[in-house]
Structures are given as structure tokens and as C-alpha cells.
Amino acid sequence: MQHFLQRFALLVAGVLxxxxxxxxxxxxxxxxxxxGMNYLLRxxxxxxxxxxxxxxxxxxxxxxxxxxxxxxxxxxxxxLSSSRVNKEEVAREFAxxxxxxxxxxxxxxxxxxxxxxxxxxxxxGGSTIRGEPGKCSHLYHYYLHPTFGWLYVRLQTWFxxxxxxxxxxxxxxxxxxxxxxxxxxxHDNKFLWVQDWQRAQQLLNEQLLMDWPGALNGLQQQIHPLxxxxxxxxxxxxxxxxxxxxxxxxxxxxxxxxxxxxxERWLREAMLTYKTNDILGxxxxxxxxxxKGRTRIETNVHATFEGRRIKHWVGKNSLKxxxxxxxxxxxxxxxxxxxxxxxxxxxxDPAGTVKRRPLRRSVVDLxxxxxxxxxxxxxxxEALAATAETRTLRALVEPLTRRVPxxxxxxxxxxxxxxxxxxxxxxxxxxxxxxxxxxxxxxxxRNRDLVAVLYPTATEDLAEGRRRSARVTRLxxxxxxxxxxxxxxxxxxxxxxxxxxxxxxxxxxxxxxNPDQLITNAA
Numbered sequence: 001m002q003h004f005l006q007r008f009a010l011l012v013a014g015v016l017x018x019x020x021x022x023x024x025x026x027x028x029x030x031x032x033x034x035x036g037m038n039y040l041l042r043x044x045x046x047x048x049x050x051x052x053x054x055x056x057x058x059x060x061x062x063x064x065x066x067x068x069x070x071x072x073x074x075x076x077x078x079x080l081s082s083s084r085v086n087k088e089e090v091a092r093e094f095a096x097x098x099x100x101x102x103x104x105x106x107x108x109x110x111x112x113x114x115x116x117x118x119x120x121x122x123x124x125g126g127s128t129i130r131g132e133p134g135k136c137s138h139l140y141h142y143y144l145h146p147t148f149g150w151l152y153v154r155l156q157t158w159f160x161x162x163x164x165x166x167x168x169x170x171x172x173x174x175x176x177x178x179x180x181x182x183x184x185x186x187h188d189n190k191f192l193w194v195q196d197w198q199r200a201q202q203l204l205n206e207q208l209l210m211d212w213p214g215a216l217n218g219l220q221q222q223i224h225p226l227x228x229x230x231x232x233x234x235x236x237x238x239x240x241x242x243x244x245x246x247x248x249x250x251x252x253x254x255x256x257x258x259x260x261x262x263x264e265r266w267l268r269e270a271m272l273t274y275k276t277n278d279i280l281g282x283x284x285x286x287x288x289x290x291x292k293g294r295t296r297i298e299t300n301v302h303a304t305f306e307g308r309r310i311k312h313w314v315g316k317n318s319l320k321x322x323x324x325x326x327x328x329x330x331x332x333x334x335x336x337x338x339x340x341x342x343x344x345x346x347x348x349d350p351a352g353t354v355k356r357r358p359l360r361r362s363v364v365d366l367x368x369x370x371x372x373x374x375x376x377x378x379x380x381x382e383a384l385a386a387t388a389e390t391r392t393l394r395a396l397v398e399p400l401t402r403r404v405p406x407x408x409x410x411x412x413x414x415x416x417x418x419x420x421x422x423x424x425x426x427x428x429x430x431x432x433x434x435x436x437x438x439x440x441x442x443x444x445x446r447n448r449d450l451v452a453v454l455y456p457t458a459t460e461d462l463a464e465g466r467r468r469s470a471r472v473t474r475l476x477x478x479x480x481x482x483x484x485x486x487x488x489x490x491x492x493x494x495x496x497x498x499x500x501x502x503x504x505x506x507x508x509x510x511x512x513x514n515p516d517q518l519i520t521n522a523a
Contacts, residue, residue: 001015001249001377001381001382003382003385003501004251004381004382004385005251008253008385011253011258011259012252012254013254013326014194014197014252015249015251016173016191016197016204016248016249016250016252017204017248017249017250017377018169018201018204018205018207018247019169019248019370020169020170020246020248020331021166021167021169021244021246022166022168022242022246023242023243023244024164024240024241025162025163025241025242025243026162026163026164026220026239026240027163028161028162028231028236028237028238029239031117031159031160031236032131032160037117039234040231040232041129043234044231044232044233048128048129049119051118051129052118052119055117055158055159059157062155062157062224062226062230063139065224066139066155066157066223066225067104067223068107071106076104076105077108077109078094078106078107078108078109079108079109080109080110081110083112083113087142087152090106091105091108091142091152094106095144100144101144102144102146103143103144104143105142105143105144106141107139107140107141109137109139109140110140111135111137112135112136112138113135114133114134114135114136114138114156115131115133116132116136116156116159116160117129118130118134120132136156136158137157138155138156138157139154140152140154141153141154141155145167146175147172148167148168149167149171149172149174149175150167150168151166151171151219152165152166153165153219153220154166155223155224161230163220163224164243165220169204170186170190170191173200173204173207174186176203180199182194182199182200184200187324188324190250190324190325190327190329191250191327192325192327193252194252197252208366208367208370212240212363212366213240213363216240216363217237217238220238241361241363242337242361242363242365242366243361244334245333245334245369245373246333247331247369247373247374247377248331249329249330249374249377249381251327251329251381252326253328254326256325258326259323259326259327259328266321266384267301269384270310270321271301272509273509273512274312274383276297277437279299279312279319280314280439281379281437282312282376282379282380283314283339283376284340284375284376284439285339285439286439295314296314296316297313298312299311299313308322315336315339316335317332317333317336317339318332318333318335319331319332319333319376319380321380321384330377330380330381331377332377334372334373337359337361339359340358340359340372341356341359342357342358342359342365342368343356344357344368347360359372382501383501385502386502386506393506393507393510396506396507397423397503397507399482400423400484400503401420401421401422403417403418403420404417404481405481406481407477407481417481418477418478419478421478423507423511424511429507430454431454431475431479433508434450434453435485435496435504436496436501436504436505436508440495443493444494445485445493445496446492446493446494447472447473447476447492448469450472451468451472454472483497483499483500484496484497484500484504
């Protein structure tokens with residue numbers, strides 16, 4: 001994001017990167033094992049035929065302990081006849097009526113789909129307890145928490161008593177700023193202005209260091225205090241995972257009038273130029289990640305009352321860009337953490353070999369999840385920064401159309417020259433397109449990477465493989481001579497510089513534009 005901030009230094013007031021919406025799941029994992037519920041019943045000496053009566057009694061005790069009767073008596077309980085009712089709106093209505101400033105806002109109850117257990121007959125005529133999709137009553141407790149702010153805790157009232165907790169990182173930040181007596185202006189979940197942007201970012205970073213299992217267990221205890229006593233002789237602890245996360249990088253401009261024209265330009269650029277490989281590159285995926293018919297890669301533009309936003313989907317994960325007032329927000333939503341690979345040891349062997357393994361849903365991997373999302377946002381913002389160029393196309397292209405000295409390793413070597421580039425020719429355009437792929441922005445590009453892109457059909461002929469590699473070596477030397485690539489010290493990787501990316505994006509946009517578009521933009 002550094003290049004973007006340098007380019008717009010006079011327009012940007014501050015930046016905040018951190019979690020927005022977070023949804024956690026708490027499960028008693030042992031009950032999901034093939035015979036987990038059977039073990040529980042055996043431990044508590046409950047026969048299979050008595051399961052429904054036993055489960056109903058446990059449910060009654062769980063609901064009583066959750067404070068439903070008290071909520072009914074004091075007038076902040078409501079039963080919802082449909083699961084489609086917007087529970088957030090109902091809870092906000094209660095908060096306004098009761099003028100709640102802290103603590104429990106309301107308790108809502110409704111029947112929703114879930115994974116549950118029931119008695120079943122086995123093939124040999126016996127009985128067992130099996131998991132199956134079904135429906136049961138759920139309790140929603142909405143709070144204005146002194147630390148986390150507005151949140152909800154959903155409790156399934158039938159075995160296996162799953163819990164879902166939803167909170168917002170910006171709500172949490174507001175309370176931290178209040179604690180530190182820092183002034184700010186806020187609209188919904190965005191901070192339009194903060195007295196000390198650096199301190200606000202430090203507070204957001206602290207959210208990654210907290211004891212998440214302890215905090216979530218504390219919230220669970222408030223609405224489900226019967227746990228784990230209701231499990232009898234088989235007490236189990238909840239395993240906490242991140243069901244869904246949103247990581248937002250808010251860039252606050254000094255004035256909304258400065259942001260709006262640029263946003264329209266970025267929106268147009270994203271719609272016209274970002275293809276499948278570009279989107280995969282933003283997510284850090286290689287083109288091989290895409291499997292037709294298996295991986296959803298989609299871009300859409302949606303108009304809201306606040307303006308327009310563009311959203312890119314890769315599988316179940318997404319990246320969107322929109323603005324509200326003076327805040328530009330790229331935001332990465334992760335629904336499928338396993339789609340990302342991170343260097344880590346095996347789960348059951350912390351001292352084992354570190355390899356690139358799927359990102360875990362566990363709260364333990366929240367810092368790694370944050371790093372993945374921040375990298376996605378930064379790659380996207382850096383790509384947008386290239387559209388902010390004000391130099392003429394002539395000034396950008398002319399240096400590339402002349403022969404230039406070849407990069408040398410030692411000053412005593414004779415000067416040799418590399419040819420000029422022709423950005424409008426097919427071969428050179430393909431080369432520029434290849435090195436501008438966003439996936440090289442972090443780790444850089446290697447000879448073998450460019451070989452794979454420029455020669456999509458692999459070869460088993462060793463001589464042909466060497467010929468391809470030698471040609472790419474010459475192309476790398478050509479690009480370095482023109483200042484479009486920089487070698488990473490101590491490696492065989494090359495990175496494209498910020499100014500080079502600007503030149504290439506401008507050239508490719510011009511090459512792909514029709515005369516009408518060029519005339520319109522020039523006018």
C-alpha cells in the first residue's frame with residue numbers, strides 16, 4: 001500500500017486496517033464423532049429409547065439457565081415466527097425503546113435449521129444415535145458489551161448445543177478509543193476522522209493478541225451458564241473457530257470531493273481490465289488454482305443508496321471495493337480459510353517440518369488470517385494506484401522505445417545494449433502482461449514462472465526446455481535494462497517496481513482501448 005499512500009499523500013488523512021465483522025462458531029467436537037453421542041449417553045447411563053426424553057429435559061434446563069423467563073417478565077423477550085425476520089433490526093428496536101447503554105439488550109427465540117441428533121435403527125435391528133440435519137429452537141442474546149460493543153450470541157437449545165457469536169472489530173475499537181479519551185467521527189462501522197490515527201491502528205493490532213478462547217468462553221458462560229454440568233459425566237469444552245471474517249483497510253481522505261472522482265476512475269479500471277488471472281493474483285493464487293466448473297470466479301458491480309461497489313469472488317471468498325463519505329474501503333471476506341496456504345508445522349506436531357499448509361479456521365490462526373487478508377487488500381490497492389498517473393503516454397513510453405545499456409554485474413565489463421521495446425507488438429505485450437500479474441507483487445517472479453506463462457504447453461524435451469529458459473533469461477535482461485524489473489538480492493527472483501507498474505498498466509490500457517474511448521478520455 002506504500003506506493004498508493006505516496007501517490008495520494010496530500011489527499012489521505014489516515015489509514016486503519018483491521019477486522020470488521022467476525023463470526024465465531026463454538027462446537028463440542030467430540031459429539032460429532034461417529035459414536036460421540038452414544039458415548040455421552042453411555043457415560044450418563046441413558047438408554048437409546050430414552051434419548052428424546054433425556055434431551056428434552058436437558059433443553060428445558062438450558063433454556064431456564066439462559067434467562068428466558070427473566071427476559072419475558074421484564075419485557076425484553078420476543079418469539080419470532082420466522083427465521084427470516086431481521087433479528088438485528090428487532091434488537092436495535094429494543095435497544096432504542098429501553099435506552100440500553102450497556103449490558104443485555106434483548107432475548108429473541110426462533111426455530112432455525114441446524115445439525116442435531118436423533119435415535120435411529122441400525123441395519124442389524126439395533127438402535128443408535130445419529131447426527132442429521134433438522135430444526136430446533138435457537139436463542140439470540142444481544143448485548144452492548146463494555147469491551148466488544150454491539151454483539152450477539154446464538155445458542156442452539158438441542159444437542160449438540162452449538163454456539164455462534166457475532167461481533168464487530170470497529171465497535172470494539174470505538175470503545176478502546178473512548179477508554180483512551182481519543183476523539184473521532186464515526187458513521188456506521190467506519191471512522192471518518194480520528195484524532196490519532198497511529199494510536200488507533202495500534203489498538204486495532206492489539207485485537208490480534210488477545211486470548212480469544214478465554215474471551216469467547218466468557219461470552220458463552222453468560223448465556224449458557226449450565227455448561228458443562230448439563231453433560232453429566234462427560235464434560236467437554238467448546239472448540240472455537242472463525243466461521244466468517246471481514247478484514248477492511250479503510251483509507252480516509254481529507255475530503256469526500258477528493259475521493260469521488262478517483263473512485264469512479266478505479267471502478268471503471270477494475271471493470272474493464274481485471275481478468276480471471278488478475279483476480280486470482282490479488283488473492284495470492286496461481287492460475288492453476290482455477291478449475292472450471294469447480295471454482296467460482298466472478299465480478300459484479302452493485303449500486304446502493306451510498307454509491308457503487310465492485311466485488312470479486314474466488315470460490316467462497318471475496319474482495320470488494322467501495323466508498324462511504326470520505327473513506328475508501330477495500331475489504332476481504334473469508335468464508336473458506338482452507339483456500340489459503342500458510343507456512344506452519346503439522347497440527348499434531350508443533351516442532352515438525354514447516355510447510356505451506358491450509359490456513360486453519362481455528363482462532364489460533366487469526367493473526368495469520370489477518371496477514372493473508374491485509375496482503376490481498378494491499379495488492380488490490382497497489383494495482384489501483386497505477387491508474388493515478390498524470391504523465392502523458394508519450395512521456396511514459398518513449399524511454400522504452402530506445403536501445404538502453406544492458407545491466408552488468410561488474411563495472412569493468414564492456415557496455416552492451418538491449419533492444420527497444422514495442423509495447424503494441426503481440427510478443428512484447430504478452431511479456432508485459434505476464435510480469436504485471438498481481439501474484440508476483442509479494443514474492444517476485446522467477447525464470448520458471450515466466451516460462452510457464454509464456455509457454456502454456458509444457459514440454460518433456462530437455463533441449464526445448466533449455467531453449468525456453470534461455471529465451472526468458474534474455475527477456476529478463478531486456479526488462480531489467482529498461483528498468484521494468486529489479487533483481488531481489490540473494491535470490492533468483494525479480495520484482496516489478498512501482499513506476500514500472502504504472503508504465504505497464506498505462507500501456508496495456510491504451511493497447512486494449514478502442515479509438516472512441518481514447519478520444520473521449522482525451523476530450
